[in-house]
Amino acid sequence: MKDFDSLYFVGAGGIGMAALERYFLAQGKQVAGYDRTPSDLTRSLEQEGVHIDFDEDPALIPDYCRDPERTLVVYTPAVPNSHAGLTYFRQNGFQVLKRAALLGIITAHSKGLCFAGTHGKTTTSSMAAHILHSSGIGCNAFLGGVLRNYDSNFLLSPSSPYSVIEADEFDRSFHHLRPFVAVVTSTDPDHLDIYGTAENYLESFAHFTELVQPGGALIVHTGLALKPRVGQQVKTYTYSRDEGDFHAANIRKGNGEITFDLVTPWETVSDIRLGVPVDINIENAIAAMAACRLIDTPLEAMRAAIATFMGPKRRFEFWLKEDGEQGRVMIDDYAHHPGELRASISSVRDLYPGRRLTVIFQPHLYTRTRDFAPEFASALSLADEVILLPIYPAREEPIPGVTSEMILEQVTSTKKTIYSKENLIKSIHLSNFDVLLTAGAGDIANLLPQICDEFKKQER
Numbered sequence: 001m002k003d004f005d006s007l008y009f010v011g012a013g014g015i016g017m018a019a020l021e022r023y024f025l026a027q028g029k030q031v032a033g034y035d036r037t038p039s040d041l042t043r044s045l046e047q048e049g050v051h052i053d054f055d056e057d058p059a060l061i062p063d064y065c066r067d068p069e070r071t072l073v074v075y076t077p078a079v080p081n082s083h084a085g086l087t088y089f090r091q092n093g094f095q096v097l098k099r100a101a102l103l104g105i106i107t108a109h110s111k112g113l114c115f116a117g118t119h120g121k122t123t124t125s126s127m128a129a130h131i132l133h134s135s136g137i138g139c140n141a142f143l144g145g146v147l148r149n150y151d152s153n154f155l156l157s158p159s160s161p162y163s164v165i166e167a168d169e170f171d172r173s174f175h176h177l178r179p180f181v182a183v184v185t186s187t188d189p190d191h192l193d194i195y196g197t198a199e200n201y202l203e204s205f206a207h208f209t210e211l212v213q214p215g216g217a218l219i220v221h222t223g224l225a226l227k228p229r230v231g232q233q234v235k236t237y238t239y240s241r242d243e244g245d246f247h248a249a250n251i252r253k254g255n256g257e258i259t260f261d262l263v264t265p266w267e268t269v270s271d272i273r274l275g276v277p278v279d280i281n282i283e284n285a286i287a288a289m290a291a292c293r294l295i296d297t298p299l300e301a302m303r304a305a306i307a308t309f310m311g312p313k314r315r316f317e318f319w320l321k322e323d324g325e326q327g328r329v330m331i332d333d334y335a336h337h338p339g340e341l342r343a344s345i346s347s348v349r350d351l352y353p354g355r356r357l358t359v360i361f362q363p364h365l366y367t368r369t370r371d372f373a374p375e376f377a378s379a380l381s382l383a384d385e386v387i388l389l390p391i392y393p394a395r396e397e398p399i400p401g402v403t404s405e406m407i408l409e410q411v412t413s414t415k416k417t418i419y420s421k422e423n424l425i426k427s428i429h430l431s432n433f434d435v436l437l438t439a440g441a442g443d444i445a446n447l448l449p450q451i452c453d454e455f456k457k458q459e460r
Contacts, residue, residue, distance in 0.1 A: 001027075001105070004072040008065040009033035010086050011076035012052050016068045016101055019142040019154035020074065021050050023106075024301075026156050030064050034085050061221075062262025068093040074102050078395045103142060104176030106163055112141070114177050116167035116208055117221075118186030119340040120284055120451030124185060126215050126312050127288035127305075130297070134308065135207050135292075135301035139164045146410050154313075160297065167208065169201075170194065170271040174208050176299045180216040181291045182209065187226050188339045193367035193375070193396075201205035202226060217294050219287065221244070237265070246290040248282050250429040258282065262289055262302075269299050275309040278316050291356070314445060316347065319452045320436075329355075329435045330452055336364040336441035338375035345382045348437050355435045357382075360424070362389040362440030362452070365400040371408060375408035385415040389424065402423040421447060428454035 005452045006026050009017050018041055021031050025048060032051035035042055040314025053060040057200055073089045073096040085339050089096055107114065115125035119339040129141035130149060138157030143162040146153045155164075167174035167182070181347065183348055187205050189198035200221040212218050212235040220226060222240040229234055238244035248260040250266070258277040262269040262285075272289075274281050277418075289302050296357050304315050311317065320330035329352065348357055359380055363369045369376070369391055380386045388404040419427060425447065438444060 001072075002021070003027065003058045003070070003316055006030035006032070006064050008061065008074045008089070009050075009074050010083060010089075011035060011079045011099075012045065012050065013037070013039050014076050014078065014099075015041065015144055015146070015153055016075070016166070017076055017143070018045055020099065020102060021045055022048065022152070022154040023156065024330070025049055026158075032062050032065050034083075043440060044370075056084040060104075061085065061088070068095070072097065072102075074099055076171070076402075082328060090093045098171075098176070099174065100168070100171075100173030100176040103165055104178060106140070106142075107165060107180075108178045109161040111161050111180035111285070111295070112163045113139070113181045113183070113295070114165045114167040114174070114179035115185065115287070115291075116169060116174050116205065117183075118169070118188040118190050119337055120185035120287070121166050121168075121183075121281075121285045122203050122253070122279065122284075122334070122426075123185060123315050124287045125166045126315075127162055127285060127286070127309055130309050131288060131297060131302050131305040131429060132162060132164065133157075134305040135297050137162065137297060138448050143312070144164065145167070145315060147168060147399055148159055148310035148317075159202060169204060170206075172204055175211065177208075179217065180211050180326075181294055182212045183219045183287050183291055184209070184224065184226060185221055185287060186339065187224050189335065189371075190337055190368070192367075192371050195231065195316055197387070198235050201448070205400075219290050219294075221283075221287070221345075237290065237294075239286050241286070246286050248286060251282065253277075257392070262286060264290070264293055267299070269303060274301055274308045275307050276311040276316060277351075279312075279345055280343050281316075296395055316344065321456060326434075328433065328455065328458075330433075330438070331436070332438045332445075332448055334441055335439045336368070338372050338379050341376065341439055342379035342382065344439060345379060348435060349382065352387065352435050356384045357435045357437065358385040358431070359383040360386065360387045360389070360438045361443040362442045363391045363404055363407060364441040365394055366391055366396050368403045369404070370399060370402045373406040374410055376407045377412075380407065382411040383413055386411050386413050387416075387424065388418045389421060389440070390418070392440065393404065394442065411446045425450050425454060429458060430456060 009243030013035035132139040138163040141155035143164040195201040209228040239246040314334040335341040
């Protein structure tokens with residue numbers, strides 16, 4: 001990296017790309033890039049010093065990114081190969097790397113704590129980053145969500161030997177990493193447009209376990225079909241809520257709090273209080289603390305950090321929480337896989353038993369909807385009322401016959417419907433929400449302020 005004065009990011013507005021841009025700004029590099037549309041994130045990056053264009057015309061590339069000897073080009077797989085800027089760089093002798101390959105370089109030259117899994121990796125990696133930052137050990141953290149504690153998805157420590165990375169399995173990106181400590185939270189099949197079969201998806205995780213550095217460790221959730229393939233110098237540990245080398249004991253719930261004791265192979269840490277008191281965060285906290293324990297993080301520092309952890313944005317984030325036992329509630333969650341959606345809805349049910357629950361869900365990707373429509377419907381049927389939005393396509397072209405109706409027709413809740421985004425906002429006043437959960441990984445996030453405002457206007 002010392003050979004490069006500047007970096008150009010194609011897909012600069014992606015959450016994972018943003019962390020790398022901030023990292024290299026902190027290294028004193030000149031940073032520029034392209035993204036399709038402006039957003040709050042791109043505006044923040046521009047204020048911090050990143051030059052971003054929203055037209056792929058190569059003529060807009062700044063002069064300081066036009067020397068192939070001094071500029072490294074980084075792209076995300078979400079950008080098509082036909083992109084005019086990428087074509088320019090490739091035809092003119094620039095070194096062009098995937099984002100994951102650049103993360104791989106960082107982990108190869110640090111002690112990387114890498115968190116992989118179909119779901120849970122954003123929260124567990126964020127918890128670990130918060131623990132290390134709060135403890136004074138520090139880390140360079142590259143996360144898939146904006147931490148509410150820091151209003152950023154990137155933490156910087158010039159002196160710490162540790163990096164914390166969300167290891168993304170999409171497009172086999174996590175195969176570029178070289179973890180010192182690897183965590184696998186779950187291996188439920190996903191991204192079958194990339195992997196083809198559940199067996200290939202599982203094999204990809206097995207290969208990831210081979211990449212742990214000698215002298216490092218692998219932490220795997222109990223009960224997974226995954227068969228790790230670690231080297232002889234790599235120790236393997238298990239974890240879960242109720243069993244494994246790391247697990248919880250003496251779980252207590254009440255008054256809006258969850259407290260438990262952490263059992264490790266060496267000791268029991270009493271009275272861990274979750275800053276975000278959701279049932280699934282018991283396991284997330286165990287995974288994060290297990291990784292930090294293996295690099296000798298003080299136990300008291302871990303306990304204090306978990307209590308102050310506010311969570312990533314869009315991970316079970318409260319938008320409205322009125323006082324009183326019958327106060328109205330709005331929660332937003334990034335859940336976009338059936339397992340995540342079921343866990344999120346179940347967590348709301350656990351927090352608000354007996355309350356009427358409405359879920360507004362935006363399916364993400366045509367292929368995921370096609371592959372898992374029955375599983376989505378089963379999860380959504382846990383709600384009293386279901387409102388679906390049209391599928392958010394992201395990188396995909398439409399697939400004939402694949403629509404949100406595939407899910408809706410299998411939902412068993414008595415009250416269910418589909419709205420366009422425009423009609424959703426217009427129709428909220430006709431509803432009488434009690435507890436509302438919004439979910440999905442698409443642009444439903446852009447609607448949240450309007451949904452919340454209209455919810456508040458409802459007469460009870």
